[in-house]
Amino acid sequence: MFNGTYYIETYGCQMNEHDSEKMAAMLEDLGMAQVWSAEDADVVVINTCSIREKAEHKVYSALGKLKHLKRKNPGMVIAVAGCVAQQGKSGLLAKIRHLDAVVGTHRIGELPEIVRRVQQRGERIEASDFSPDVASLHIPAPRKGRSPVCSYVTIMQGCSNFCSYCVVPYTRGPEQSRPLQEVVVEVEALANSGVREVTLLGQNVNAYGKDLGDGTSFVRLLDELDGVPGLSRIRFTTSHPKDFSEALAERMASLGSVCEHIHLPLQSGSDRVLLAMGRGYTRARYIEKIETLRRKVPGAAITADIIVGFPGETEEDFNQTMLALEEIRFDQIFSFKFSQRPGTRARNLPDQVPDEEKSARLAKVHELQDRITLEYHRDAEGSVYEILIEGIKHESGQVFGRTRTNKIVNVSLSDSVRTGDLTRVKITKGLKHSLFGEFV
Ligand code: SF4
Incomplete structure (x- = not known):
C-alpha cells in the first residue's frame, strides 16, 4: 500500500478521459489519494493525445513545467501515458531526463506496478509494446x-x-x-x-x-x-x-x-478529398445514410468532425464542404485544421495548405456552423424534452442535464429534483452552446 497522492492531467478524447478514470481507480486501490495540482502530488501522470500537433505540443509544455517540481521533490514519480507515450517510446525517456516512465496505450493496466518499481527501485521504465489481447480493455x-x-x-x-x-x-x-x-x-x-x-x-x-x-x-x-x-x-x-x-x-x-444522437464524422464535403483521406465513402453516400437515419429516427441529432486544409484541398473542395454543411445541417460539429502527423500517409503529401489559409477556412466553417446550431437551439424554444439531471452548479444556482439528443440544458435549481432524475423540461431560451429551460 502507498499512502501518497496522485495527479492526472488528461489531454484528448473521451477514450483518454476514460483511461484516466481507470488509472485513477488503480492508484486509489493502492491507497493513494487524488489531488488537483502537480505541486501536491507524489505521482504525476500526463495522459496524452497526439491526434494533432497542437495537442502534442501541450504535452511537452506540461512536461517542461514539471522539471522544477522534480528538482524540489526528487521522489516524485512522473509518467507519460497514452498516444504520445505510445509513439515516443524509449525516445521520450532519453529526451526528457526528469521523466520516470512511459506507459503505452495497451499497458495502462500496469501503472500500479510501474509506480512501485520507480518508487522502490528507482528504475526508469518504458512499457509500450502492443499486445494481441489488450489487458487494459478488460479493466x-x-x-x-x-x-x-x-x-x-x-x-x-x-x-x-x-x-x-x-x-x-x-x-x-x-x-x-x-x-x-x-x-x-x-x-x-x-x-x-x-x-x-x-x-x-x-x-x-x-x-x-x-x-x-x-x-x-x-x-x-x-x-x-x-x-x-x-x-x-x-x-x-x-x-x-x-x-x-x-x-x-x-x-x-x-x-x-x-x-437519438449519432456522431458521424464527415471530414470533408469534397469527394476528391475524401478519396485522398481514404474514408471509404463519397459525399452522396454519406448523405444517403443521413437521409435513412432521419427517415427512421425523425428529430435525431447528428454531429460530425470536419477537417479543413487537407493537402491539396482547393478553394472549390472547401466550398464543397461549406455546401455540405448547409445541406446536411449538423446539430454541432467539431472542426480542425489538418495537422501533419508522424507516420501517416498524408504527412508527406504535396500541396500542403498554408496555415493562414487553413485558419481562414476554419473561421468560415465556425461562422456557418454557429449560425446553424443557434437556429436549432432557437427552434427548440417552447418544446418539452426529457432531461437526465447530471449535476448541480451551486455557484449559478442551476442544475444541468442533457436531452436524449445530447443538448446541454440548464435549469434553475429546484428542491424537488435530484441528480439522476429523468425529468421534463420546457426550453425557454436557445443559446449558442446550450439551452435554458424550466421544469414542467
Ligand atoms: S476511422 Fe480513420 S480517423 Fe477514425 S480513428 Fe480510425 S483511422 Fe483514425
Whole structure:
C-alpha cells in the first residue's frame, strides 16, 4: 500500500478521459489519494493525445513545467501515458531526463506496478509494446467516474481503417473488441450502482465484434443492453459512416434506451478529398445514410468532425464542404485544421495548405456552423424534452442535464429534483452552446 497522492492531467478524447478514470481507480486501490495540482502530488501522470500537433505540443509544455517540481521533490514519480507515450517510446525517456516512465496505450493496466518499481527501485521504465489481447480493455469502468449517473464503457479499442491523416491505428493498434458478455456484465453492475446513462466507447463502434469472429455485432450489443434494469440511456461514439447501417438506424428508432444522437464524422464535403483521406465513402453516400437515419429516427441529432486544409484541398473542395454543411445541417460539429502527423500517409503529401489559409477556412466553417446550431437551439424554444439531471452548479444556482439528443440544458435549481432524475423540461431560451429551460 502507498499512502501518497496522485495527479492526472488528461489531454484528448473521451477514450483518454476514460483511461484516466481507470488509472485513477488503480492508484486509489493502492491507497493513494487524488489531488488537483502537480505541486501536491507524489505521482504525476500526463495522459496524452497526439491526434494533432497542437495537442502534442501541450504535452511537452506540461512536461517542461514539471522539471522544477522534480528538482524540489526528487521522489516524485512522473509518467507519460497514452498516444504520445505510445509513439515516443524509449525516445521520450532519453529526451526528457526528469521523466520516470512511459506507459503505452495497451499497458495502462500496469501503472500500479510501474509506480512501485520507480518508487522502490528507482528504475526508469518504458512499457509500450502492443499486445494481441489488450489487458487494459478488460479493466472495468470505475464506479467513481465522470458523474455519479453517467459512465463511459469501453467496448473496443484501436482502429484498422488507416485514414491517411490519422495516427490512431499506430497509437492504439488494430481493432480489438471486448467480449459481449463482459460488456453486458459491466453495464449491469454500473446500473446497479446508480448509473443511468452509459456511453459506449470505441474508435469505430460500428465495427464492434468483427474481430471476434463469432457473429457478435454492434446492433446485437445494443439489443442485449436495452432493458438492463435501471439503465435509462445508451449513447455511443464514434461511428464511421462507411460502417453505419440501416440496422443501426432501426435500433435507434426501436430500442427505448438508445438515444437519438449519432456522431458521424464527415471530414470533408469534397469527394476528391475524401478519396485522398481514404474514408471509404463519397459525399452522396454519406448523405444517403443521413437521409435513412432521419427517415427512421425523425428529430435525431447528428454531429460530425470536419477537417479543413487537407493537402491539396482547393478553394472549390472547401466550398464543397461549406455546401455540405448547409445541406446536411449538423446539430454541432467539431472542426480542425489538418495537422501533419508522424507516420501517416498524408504527412508527406504535396500541396500542403498554408496555415493562414487553413485558419481562414476554419473561421468560415465556425461562422456557418454557429449560425446553424443557434437556429436549432432557437427552434427548440417552447418544446418539452426529457432531461437526465447530471449535476448541480451551486455557484449559478442551476442544475444541468442533457436531452436524449445530447443538448446541454440548464435549469434553475429546484428542491424537488435530484441528480439522476429523468425529468421534463420546457426550453425557454436557445443559446449558442446550450439551452435554458424550466421544469414542467
Ligand atoms: S476511422 Fe480513420 S480517423 Fe477514425 S480513428 Fe480510425 S483511422 Fe483514425
